[in-house]
Amino acid sequence: MIKPFKIRDIEINPPLVLSPMAGVTDISFRRLLKGRGGIGLTVSEFISVEGLTRHNPKSKRQMRFYENERPFAVQIFGGQPARMRMAAEMAEEVGADILDVNCGCPAPKVVKHGGGSGLLKDHPRLEEILTEIKKAITIPMTVKIRAGFYDHTINAIETAKLAEACGAEHIALHGRTKEQGYRGQANWDLVKQIKETVGIPVSGSGDVTTIEQAFDRFRETGCDGVLIGRGAMANPWIFRQIEDAMHGREPFQPTLEDKRAVLLEYFEMLREDMRELAAIGRMKQLAGQFTRGLHGGALFRTAMYHSHSVTEILDRISEYFETISEGRQYFGEAGPPHEIIEAPALDSCELASVTAAS
Numbered sequence: 001m002i003k004p005f006k007i008r009d010i011e012i013n014p015p016l017v018l019s020p021m022a023g024v025t026d027i028s029f030r031r032l033l034k035g036r037g038g039i040g041l042t043v044s045e046f047i048s049v050e051g052l053t054r055h056n057p058k059s060k061r062q063m064r065f066y067e068n069e070r071p072f073a074v075q076i077f078g079g080q081p082a083r084m085r086m087a088a089e090m091a092e093e094v095g096a097d098i099l100d101v102n103c104g105c106p107a108p109k110v111v112k113h114g115g116g117s118g119l120l121k122d123h124p125r126l127e128e129i130l131t132e133i134k135k136a137i138t139i140p141m142t143v144k145i146r147a148g149f150y151d152h153t154i155n156a157i158e159t160a161k162l163a164e165a166c167g168a169e170h171i172a173l174h175g176r177t178k179e180q181g182y183r184g185q186a187n188w189d190l191v192k193q194i195k196e197t198v199g200i201p202v203s204g205s206g207d208v209t210t211i212e213q214a215f216d217r218f219r220e221t222g223c224d225g226v227l228i229g230r231g232a233m234a235n236p237w238i239f240r241q242i243e244d245a246m247h248g249r250e251p252f253q254p255t256l257e258d259k260r261a262v263l264l265e266y267f268e269m270l271r272e273d274m275r276e277l278a279a280i281g282r283m284k285q286l287a288g289q290f291t292r293g294l295h296g297g298a299l300f301r302t303a304m305y306h307s308h309s310v311t312e313i314l315d316r317i318s319e320y321f322e323t324i325s326e327g328r329q330y331f332g333e334a335g336p337p338h339e340i341i342e343a344p345a346l347d348s349c350e351l352a353s354v355t356a357a358s
């Protein structure tokens, strides 16, 4: 039975979380997806505590959120307890509902300074960080971890127990090691084991892209929540579809018009929020993920890739969706071929030599 859960008194309803993704889940993307429905909790991109505590404007911007996005978690990363504590205080000050600590990022520049997944192999440091943060904030502290650092040092259960002992109120596990990166399959059995071990809510992350997979993961592991990251880039309606199925409704099926509208809406939000060039870059990223599997999607992605202005992007979107909604074949930037060259008929001698050579 899939039901809402609580992080202290904050209801996560439905129990579906938009997984944090650096460079993706910024304020515009979260607003876009929240608007499609079915999301119980959104999380910021991971934010550098070095940036925050040194008043880097980019890091501060990353903490922005919309009121109707609540409940909203700010995720921070870093390896220095004092800076983690200061950044956690800042997150509480800006009004975040939850403070999430990143213990999973595999990027070398993050790990080198002891942060992200580096904390999985340095439990004393993790303990100090969580204890410091816990003393400083009144909002719930949660932790997102990986299975372990190396493939031969899987310690997610110990990490989860430590986090709980330090006062964490929710654990999210991405069931891959730091060494694994994004290769192979996420290990959901570990989610089950953590759920059986700790008393706080536990959610799982990794490879959920369909309604069936979400249902299976809930049933197999008994987890409280499911996070979806990459699957939401390909299908912004995935949360709503899962929620529909949870309530016994026919899952929402977006039309081509819905798909076109979501791209345009996203582009508009991006342009409101950032410089034109940056908005164009982000737009290409989403369009790339979003049109996988759509008819002529690969050609559309190439056309988008070669677009360098707002007008070009808008033109490519109109051309593509107009063409496929009329059932015509999309030929990409080159347009339809101008003349069809008939292959010359082969006489029987040529046919014999072709057959012999093949």
Ligand SMILES: Cc1cc2nc3c(=O)[nH]c(=O)nc-3n(C[C@H](O)[C@H](O)[C@H](O)COP(=O)(O)O)c2cc1C
Pocket: 019, 020, 021, 022, 023, 024, 045, 046, 075, 102, 104, 105, 144, 174, 205, 206, 207, 208, 227, 228, 229, 230, 231
């Ligand atoms: C582009 C990208 C950026 C990510 N950034 C973060 C991040 O900032 N913080 C974090 O905890 N996890 C991050 N992750 C991991 C995801 O939250 C998630 O745990 C992982 O992608 C597996 O889930 P999925 O298969 O649903 O994408 C990122 C993943 C991707 C693909």
